[in-house]
Amino acid sequence: MPERPEEPHGGNAEPAGYSGPSGAELRAEILRIAEQRGSGKTLCPSDAARSIGGDAWRDLMPAARRIAFELAGEGLVDVTQHGDRVEPDVRGPIRIGWIGRSASGDERRNPPTPGGRRS
Numbered sequence: 001m002p003e004r005p006e007e008p009h010g011g012n013a014e015p016a017g018y019s020g021p022s023g024a025e026l027r028a029e030i031l032r033i034a035e036q037r038g039s040g041k042t043l044c045p046s047d048a049a050r051s052i053g054g055d056a057w058r059d060l061m062p063a064a065r066r067i068a069f070e071l072a073g074e075g076l077v078d079v080t081q082h083g084d085r086v087e088p089d090v091r092g093p094i095r096i097g098w099i100g101r102s103a104s105g106d107e108r109r110n111p112p113t114p115g116g117r118r119s
Helices: 023-037 045-073
Strands: 077-081 095-098
Touching: 023 045, 023 077, 023 095, 045 077, 045 095
Parallel strands: none
Antiparallel strands: 077 095
16 A cells, blocks of 8 residues: 555645545544544544554554544544643644533533643
8 A cells, every 4th residue: 555645734635546544534533433432531543543544554643643633623522632632733642532512512622721722
């Protein structure tokens, strides 16, 4: 399988000759796992990459991280490190968590705090 280059921010276009999972498939898998686990549980981006990427899951990791932050920007998930919400420029391992909805459908999300973290 050809190696998957990191996709530009916001793009889900696949390089010519690439036959692996698409960005849309990876996005759907992240959402599926996060929703299945529910609020209070998290997943690693590698969980989704391994689920659909087979032996080439490592090639999907840059896209999995990028998509996780896109989903966080859409208010669908939280991206955390050591339990604190983080921004896309964070280095190191991250976790993805489903954002539960209240009875009124409102998000249970706190706004970002100074320094890029969310309370």
